[in-house]
Amino acid sequence: MQYQETWILEINYQEKHLNMSLYAKDKVSPLKTMSVIPVNFSRIEYLNSEIINIINKANQNKLLDVNLTEELKKNTRLLYDLLLTRQVKSQLSSLGTVNLVLSLDERLISIPWEILFDGNDFLCLKFNIGRNIHTRNSEIYTRHSNIPEKPRMLILADPTGDLKSAYQEGLQIKNFLIKKTGINVDFKAQNIDSNYVRKNLRDYDIIHFAGHCEYNSRNPQESGWLFTDGWISIREFIELGHSAPLPSVIFANGCQSACAASDIIDARAQDDVYSLAQAFILAGARHYLGCFWRTEDNVSWEFAKEFYNQVVNSNSIAGAVRSARLAIFHKYGISAITWLGYVLYGNPEFVLFRTKPISKNGPGLNFPFLRLEKKKVFVFASILLAAALSLALTNMSSYLNPGSYFLYSKAERLYHKGDNSQTLKLLGYIIKNDPLYLSVRRLKGDVHFRLGMLPEALVDYFDYARLSESKGDYRHLAAAYNKIGWIYHMRGEYPRSQEFYKKALDLSIKNNDKLNEADALARLAVWHIDKGNNEAAFSLLTKSSEINRRRQHNSEHKFNLACDYFNIAFLYLEKKDYSAAKDFFNRSKQLFENLGAIPELSDYYFDMGEIALFEKKYDLAHKYYQKGLAIDKRLNHKFNLSSDYWMLGEFYLETVKLIEAENYLK
Numbered sequence: 035m036q037y038q039e040t041w042i043l044e045i046n047y048q049e050k051h052l053n054m055s056l057y058a059k060d061k062v063s064p065l066k067t068m069s070v071i072p073v074n075f076s077r078i079e080y081l082n083s084e085i086i087n088i089i090n091k092a093n094q095n096k097l098l099d100v101n102l103t104e105e106l107k108k109n110t111r112l113l114y115d116l117l118l119t120r121q122v123k124s125q126l127s128s129l130g131t132v133n134l135v136l137s138l139d140e141r142l143i144s145i146p147w148e149i150l151f152d153g154n155d156f157l158c159l160k161f162n163i164g165r166n167i168h169t170r171n172s173e174i175y176t177r178h179s180n181i182p183e184k185p186r187m188l189i190l191a192d193p194t195g196d197l198k199s200a201y202q203e204g205l206q207i208k209n210f211l212i213k214k215t216g217i218n219v220d221f222k223a224q225n226i227d228s229n230y231v232r233k234n235l236r237d238y239d240i241i242h243f244a245g246h247c248e249y250n251s252r253n254p255q256e257s258g259w260l261f262t263d264g265w266i267s268i269r270e271f272i273e274l275g276h277s278a279p280l281p282s283v284i285f286a287n288g289c290q291s292a293c294a295a296s297d298i299i300d301a302r303a304q305d306d307v308y309s310l311a312q313a314f315i316l317a318g319a320r321h322y323l324g325c326f327w328r329t330e331d332n333v334s335w336e337f338a339k340e341f342y343n344q345v346v347n348s349n350s351i352a353g354a355v356r357s358a359r360l361a362i363f364h365k366y367g368i369s370a371i372t373w374l375g376y377v378l379y380g381n382p383e384f385v386l387f388r389t390k391p392i393s394k395n396g397p398g399l400n401f402p403f404l405r406l407e408k409k410k411v412f413v414f415a416s417i418l419l420a421a422a423l424s425l426a427l428t429n430m431s432s433y434l435n436p437g438s439y440f441l442y443s444k445a446e447r448l449y450h451k452g453d454n455s456q457t458l459k460l461l462g463y464i465i466k467n468d469p470l471y472l473s474v475r476r477l478k479g480d481v482h483f484r485l486g487m488l489p490e491a492l493v494d495y496f497d498y499a500r501l502s503e504s505k506g507d508y509r510h511l512a513a514a515y516n517k518i519g520w521i522y523h524m525r526g527e528y529p530r531s532q533e534f535y536k537k538a539l540d541l542s543i544k545n546n547d548k549l550n551e552a553d554a555l556a557r558l559a560v561w562h563i564d565k566g567n568n569e570a571a572f573s574l575l576t577k578s579s580e581i582n583r584r585r586q587h588n589s590e591h592k593f594n595l596a597c598d599y600f601n602i603a604f605l606y607l608e609k610k611d612y613s614a615a616k617d618f619f620n621r622s623k624q625l626f627e628n629l630g631a632i633p634e635l636s637d638y639y640f641d642m643g644e645i646a647l648f649e650k651k652y653d654l655a656h657k658y659y660q661k662g663l664a665i666d667k668r669l670n671h672k673f674n675l676s677s678d679y680w681m682l683g684e685f686y687l688e689t690v691k692l693i694e695a696e697n698y699l700k
Contacts, residue, residue, distance in 0.1 A: 038131065038132055038133055038162065038350075038353070038383070038566055039058060039059075039060075039132045039133065040058070040059040040060070040132065040133040040134075040135065040382065040383045041056060041057065041058050041059065041129065041132050041133070041134050041135070042055075042056070042057055042058075042059055042134075042135045042137055043055075043056045043122065043126075043134060043135065043136055043137065044056075044057075044137040045136070045137065045138055045139060045142060046139045046168070047073075047139045047141050047142055050072060050073060050074075050075075051070050051071065051072050051073060052070070052071050052073050052117065052119075052142075053068050053069075053070050054068065054069055054070075054071070054118070054119060054122055055067055055068045055069070055122075056121075056122045056125045056126065059135070067121075069119035069120075069121040069122060070119065071116075071117070071118070071119045073116065073117065074116075077116065078113070078116065078117070078145065081109050081112060081113050081116075082144065082145065082146070084105075084109050085106065085109050085110065085113075085146060085149075088102050088105050088106050088109070089106075089371055089374070092371050096333065096370065096371050096372060097366070097369045097370055097371070098368075098369040098371060099369070100369075102369075103368055103369050106368075107151050110146070110149050110150055110151040110156065111150075111151040111152070111153060113145070113146070113150050113151075114150040114151055114152055117145065117147075117150065118150070123152070126152070126157075127152065129161070130565055130567065131160065131161065131162070131356075131562075131565065131566070131567040131570065132161060132162070133161070133162045133164070133350065133352055133353075133382040133383040134157070134161035134162065134163045134164075134352075134382065135163075135164055135165075135166050135381070135382060136148075136163060136164070136165045136166065137166045137167075137168065138165060138166070138167055138168065139167075139168050140167050140168055140169050143165075143167060143308045147163075147165075148163055148374075148376075148377060149374050156374075158355075158356065158359055158373075158374075158376075159356065159359060159360060159363060159373075161356070162350060162352035162353045162355070162356050162382045162383075163352055163355075163356070163378065163382060164321070164351070164352045164378045164379065164380050164381055164382030165377065165378065165379045165380075166379075166380075166381070167308070167312070167379070169312065178279050178282060178318055178319075178320055179236075179239065179278070179279045179280075179281070179282060179318065181239050181282055181386065182239070183216075184216055184217060184218060185216075185217055185218070185239035185240060185282075185386065185387070186217075186218045186220070186237065186238045186239050186240070187211065187217055187218065187219045187220065187238060187239065187240040187241070187242065188220050188222065188234070188235075188237075188238040188240070188241050188242070188281075189204045189207055189208055189219065189220070189221045189222065189223075189242045189244075190204070190222055190223075190226060190231065190241065190242065190243045190244065190245060191203065191204020191205065191221070191222070191223040191224075191242075191244045191245070192204065192223055192224050192244065192245055193224070193225075193226035193245040193246070193259070193260065193261045193262065194224075194226075194245060194246055194260055194261065194262055195224040195225050195262070197244070197245060197246070199334075200244035200245055201223050201224060201244075202335070203244045203287065203334060203335045203338065204221065204223055204242065204244050205221070205223070206335050206339070207242060207335070207338055207339070207342065208221040210339055210342065210343075211342060211346070214346050216346060216387055217346060217387075220238075225262050226261050226262060227261055227262050227263045228261040228262075228263055228264055228265065228266050229263075231259075231261065231266060232266065232270075232274065235274065235280060235281065236274070236278045236279070236280060236281070238281045239281050239282050239283065239386075240281055240282065240283045240284075240285070240386075241281045241283070241284050241285070242285045242287065242338070243259060243284070243285070243286045243287070244286075244287050245259060245260060245261075246259070246260035247259055247260065247286065247310070248260050248265050254268065254309045255267065255268050255269045256268070256269065257309055257310065258270070258271070258310075259286075268309055268310060268312075268313040269313075271310075271313045271314060271317050272313050272316050272317050274317060275316065275317020275318045276317075278318075279317065279318025279319070280314055280317040280318045280319045281319060282319060282320040282321065282386070283319070283320065283321045283323075283351065283386060284314045284319050284321065284322045284323070285323045285324075285338070285341070286310065286322070286323070286324045286325070287323075287324075287325060287334060287337075287338050307324040307325075307326060307377055308379070310322065310324065311324060311377075311379040312379075315379060315380070319380075320380050320381065320384060321351050321378060321379065321380030321381070321384065322378070322379045322380065323341075323351075323355065323376060323377070323378050323379075324376070324377060325372075325375040325376050325377075326375045326377070333362060333366065333370060333372040334372060336361065336362060336365070337358045337359075337361070337362055337372060337373070337376070338358075340354075340357055340358040340361040340362075341354045341355060341357070341358040342354075343609075344357045344358065345386055345387060346387050347387070347609070347610065348385055348387050349385070350382060350383050350384060350385050351378065351380065351381075351382065351384050351385075351386065352378055352382030352383070352384075353382075355376060355378050356569070357569055358373075358376075359373040359376070360373075360569040360572075360573075364569075364572065364573065364576070438464055438467070438468040438471050438474075441460060441463065441464050442464060442471065442473060442474060442477075444460060445457050445460040445461050445464070445474075445477060446477065448460065449477060449480070449481060450669075451669070452668055452669030452670045452671065453670075454481050454484060454485055454670055457477070457481050458478065458481055461474050461477060461478045461481070465478075470501060470505070472498060472501055472502055472505070472507060472510045473510075475494050475495070475497045475498035475501060476494070476495070476498045476510075476513065476514070476517065478494045479491040479492075479493075479494030479495045479498065479517060482494060483521070484669075484671055486676070488521055488524060488525060491521055492518065492521045492522075495514055495517040495518045495521060496514075496518060498510070498513075498514040498517065499511060499514035499515065499518060502514055508541055508544075508545050508547070509542075509545065509547050509549075509550060511541060512537075512538045512541040512542040512545070512547055512550035512554070513538075513550055513553070515534045515535070515537045515538035515541065515554075516534070516535065516538040516550065516553050516554055516557055518534045519531045519532070519533070519534030519535040519537075519538065519557060520557060522534065523557070523560070523561060523564075528561065528564070528565070531561060532558070532561055535554050535557050535558045535561065536554075536558075538550060538553070538554040538557075539551060539554035539555065539558070542554060548581050548585060548591075549590055549591065549594070551581060552577075552578040552581040552582050552591070552594050552598075553578075553594065555574045555575070555577050555578040555581075556574070556575065556578045556594070556597060556598060556601065558574050559571040559572075559574035559575045559578065559601060560601070562574065563604075563605070568605050568608060568609075571601075571605060572602070572605055575598055575601055575602050575605070578594070578598050579595060579598035579599070579602070582594045582595035582598055583595055589629060592625060592628075592629060593625070593626075593629055595625060596621075596622045596625035596626050596629070596634070597622070597634075599618045599619075599621040599622040599625070600618070600619065600622035600634075600637065600638070600641075602618045603615045603616075603617075603618030603619040603621075603622065603641070604641065606618060607641065607644065607645065610648070612645050612648065612649065615641075615645060616642070616645060619638055619641060619642055619645075622634075622638065623635065623638045626638070635661075635662070635665060636662040636663075636665040636666050636669075636671070636674060636678075637662070637674075638662070639658045639659070639661040639662030639665070640658065640659060640662040640678065640681060642658045643655045643656075643657075643658030643659045643662065643681075643685075646658060647685065647688070652689055655685065656685065659678075659681065659682055659685060662678065663675075663678050663682065666678055679698045680698070682694075682698045683695045683696075683697075683698030686698065
C-alpha cells in the first residue's frame with residue numbers, strides 16, 4: 035500500500051468550550067495553534083438522540099428510507115458545524131485521504147465523530163480514522179505483544195449456541211482466511227466456556243468475537259462477553275493483561291457484540307463500546323473494533339470479509355475499516371446503516387501484515403507488485419491518451435476548411451499507424467496554413483507525449499487551451515485542461531494536475547459536455563489511485579462509466595466506456611480479485627476490438643499477462659507480453675516501450691532467465 039500521511043485532531047473539553055488543533059504527525063511544532071469553539075452539550079445530546087432515533091427507525095434489513103437518510107445527513111452536518119472550529123473545518127476540507135487520529139477528551143466519547151457530515155462526505159468515508167482517548171485511568175498498559183511474521187487468529191463464534199448468524203459469520207471468515215497465506219486461523223464455535231478463553235486468549239494476535247455482550251449500566255466494570263458458563267467481565271479482561279498483554283487486534287463484530295440484546299440502541303451505545311475498548315487496550319491490545327448496534331447478518335459478514343482482506347494485503351487497520359465501510363456503501367448505498375456503526379480505537383496507521391522487502395536475488399519473489407506500480411502510470415497514460423483523441427475528433431469545429439480537414443484526417447491515420455515523424459511534419463504544415471485549427475494542437479501534443487517529450491507536449495496543450503478560450507470553444511477548452519492536467523500528473527505535480535482536472539470537470543458540467551465530464555472523472559480516478567485511494571477512484575469510475583454506458587451508441591462514449599472497464603479491471607487486479615479483473619479486461623477488449631482501437635490492446639495484453647504471472651502460468655504470461663510488445667513496436671510507442679521492456683525484464687528475472695532479463699533491463 036502507498037504511504038499516507040497521518041494527521042492528529044486533538045480535542046479537549048474545558049468550561050463549556052472545545053479546544054482543538056489539527057496537525058500533521060511528522061510536522062509537530064513546539065508551538066501548537068489551538069482554536070476554540072463554545073459548545074452547548076444539551077444541543078449536542080439532543081442531536082445524538084435524534085441520530086439514534088433515526089437508526090432505530092431502520093427497517094428489519096437495517097435500511098433507512100429516503101426521508102430518514104436526509105434527516106441523518108442534516109443532523110450529522112449540524113453536529114459538524116457545532117463541534118468543529120472554522121480553522122479545523124478548513125484544514126479538513128483541504129486534506130485528501132489521510133490517516134486521522136481523533137485524540138479525544140474522555141468526556142467526548144459519546145459523540146459520533148466518525149459520521150460527522152461536511153456537506154459532501156462523512157468523515158469516516160473520507161479518512162482512515164482511529165480514536166485515541168485522553169483517559170484519567172492510571173492503569174494504562176504500555177507493553178504490547180510482538181507480532182510474529184505469521185500472526186495467529188482465534189475466531190470465537192456463537193459461544194452460547196443460540197446465535198446461528200454468528201456461527202455462520204465465524205465459519206465464513208474462517209473459510210475465507212484459511213485460503214490466505216501468512217496467517218494461522220483457529221476456529222472455536224458454540225458451547226464455549228469462559229475458562230477456555232481465559233486460558234488461551236493470550237496465545238493469539240487477533241481475536242474475532244461474534245457473540246452476546248452483556249452491558250451493566252449500574253456497574254460498567256461488570257459488563258463483558260457472554261459464554262456458556264457465564265461471562266468474562268471488563269474487570270477480568272484488565273486483570274488478564276497484568277501478566278502478559280492481550281492480543282493486538284480485537285474485532286467484536288456486528289449484531290451481537292456492541293449492543294444490548296434488543297435491536298433498539300440508546301444514548302449509551304458509544305459509552306458501552308468504549309468501556310470494552312478501554313479494557314482491552316488497558317490490558318495490552320493495540321486496537322479494538324466494535325459496532326454500536328445489531329447489523330443485518332449478510333452485511334456484517336461482508337464488512338468483516340473486506341476488512342480482513344485489506345488487513346492481510348498490508349493495508350493499515352484504519353484503512354481496512356474505511357475500505358470495508360466503502361464496500362458496503364457502494365453496494366447498498368447510504369441507507370445501509372451497517373457502515374455507520376463501527377468505531378476503531380487505536381493507531382490508524384498500524385499495519386499488521388507488512389509486505390516483505392524484495393530481494394534482487396533468486397526467483398519466486400513478489401516482482402509482479404513492482405511491475406504493477408511501474409506499469410500503472412503507463413497503462414492509464416496510453417488509455418487516456420486515446421480517449422482524448424476521440425474527444426478531440428468529436429469536438430471538431432465545423433467551420434474548418436475542407437483542405438485542412440482532409441490533411442488532418444491523414445495525419446490522424448498516420449498517428450494510428452505509429453508514423454510519428456510524418457504525423458508531426460503534416461501537422462506543422464497544417465498549422466502554417468491554418469493556425470486556428472484547434473485539434474491540430476491537441477494531436478501534436480499527443481505525438482510528443484507518445485515520444486516521451488513531455489515539455490513539448492505541455493507547450494502544445496497550452497496552445498490548444500489558449501486558442502480554444504480565444505474562440506469561446508469550451509468543449510475544446512475542457513479537453514485541453516484535461517490534457518494539461520495529465521502532463522502535470524505524469525511529472526508528479528499532483529496539486530497542479532488536480533487543479534486542471536477540476537477545471538475541466540467544472541467547465542464540462544457547466545456546459546453539459548458529458549464526454550469531457552466523463553474524461554475528467556476518469557483522470558481524477560487515476561489521480562486518486564496514485565494517492566493510494568482506490569475506493570475514491572472506484573467511485574469516480576462508477577460515475578464515468580455510467581455516463582458513457584448511457585451514451586454508448588456514440589462511438590466516443592463507447593470508447594471511453596472501454597477505458598472505464600479497463601481501469602476498473604485494474605483496480606480489481608490490485609485487490610487480487612483476478613476473476614473480476616479478467617471479466618472487466620475482457621469487456622474492455624471486446625469494445626476496443628469492435629471500435630478497431632488496436633493501440634489500446636497492448637495494455638490489455640500486458641495486464642492479462644500480469645494476471646497469468648500471478649497465477650504462475652508463465653507460458654501464457656509470456657504470450658500475452660509478446661503480443662502487447664508487438665503492438666507498441668509497430669506504433670513506435672516509446673512511452674509504452676520503456677515500460678514494456680522493464681516488465682519483460684522482471685518477468686525473465688522471476689523465471690530465472692538472467693541473460694534475457696539483463697537484455698531488457700539495461
